Amino acid sequence: MKLMQRLGYYLGGFSVGLIILAFFLSGKKTSCSYGPEARVLKNIHAKTLDYTPTFIKDSVAIKQVLNTGNVVFSKSNPRQTPCGTYFIEGQHNDYMYELTIQNCDSTATVLHFNHAP
Template sequence: MKFIQRLGYYLGGFSIGLIVLAFFLNGKQVSCDYGPKARVLKNINSKPINYTQTFISDSSTIKQILQKGNIDFSKSNPRQEPCGNYFIEGKHNDYLVSVVIKNCDSIVTVLDFKEVP
């Protein structure tokens, strides 16, 4: 069998597989959270967030940072017992925002929030 024939069979099977996957996964909420950052952010966003009175006015900013921010694992302490602490930073309205949270089994608590122009 020549290379062109093998390539044709491969591409034909590959395209049929893509069509089958598109048919089965159409309209479903499927995500591929394989990296550590994505897994931690997904875990944090799946729990209720507890704000103290100081941070309640900035809750929308904090939610945005918790969804699309970057976790700095060198400043975080994820293995702390009973709840891990995470340092998350991101941009909001041209400000660098940092949030420190405590991630427990059933709730997330905001410990610190800073905006730097």
Template sequence: MKLIQRIGYYLGGFSIGLIILAFFLNGKKASCSYGPDARVLKNINSKKIIYNDVIFEYISHNIIDSTEIRRILKKGDINFSDSDPRHKPCGIYLVEGEFDEKDIVITVENCEDTATVTDLKIEKP
């Protein structure tokens, strides 16, 4: 059997395997969150999120919307150098994101059952 035929058989079997995997994993909530940022954000978003009174003031004055806060908590970056993950009883994380070309820093207190958004800072570029 020639090399080109071997490559053809390999690619054919590989593509059939990918189609079968896509069929079985379609609709499943499988994710590959291996990085530290992704793991912590997934942990925060899997819990009930509670907003502090300061955050409700931002929302009531239409400075930022709760959906934007949720988006930053899903897609943001965690600043581990300023965070305190070993704080007792709940770890404190600073999540950075962007909204309307402004940098947003959200402070989240990540407890065992809940995640409380305690502070929000809007930094103009």
């Protein structure tokens, strides 16, 4: 079998595989969150979020910071027992915010939420 025939068979099978993959994944909310920051944020999103009474008025801003924010692992303590604590920085309405969340097994609790300097 010549090289061009092998290349033709390979590209034909590869293109059929891509079409099948696109058919199965179309319309689904699939994501590739393999980085540590993305996994932490996805884990927090999957849990119920508890607010103390002082943070209820800022719930929209907190959700926005959780959606677009960055986890700062140097200021976080993920191995704290019984619940890890994460420091998240993010932007909402052109203001920078800092958010500290205690991530337990079934809930995530907002500990601090304030404007970044």
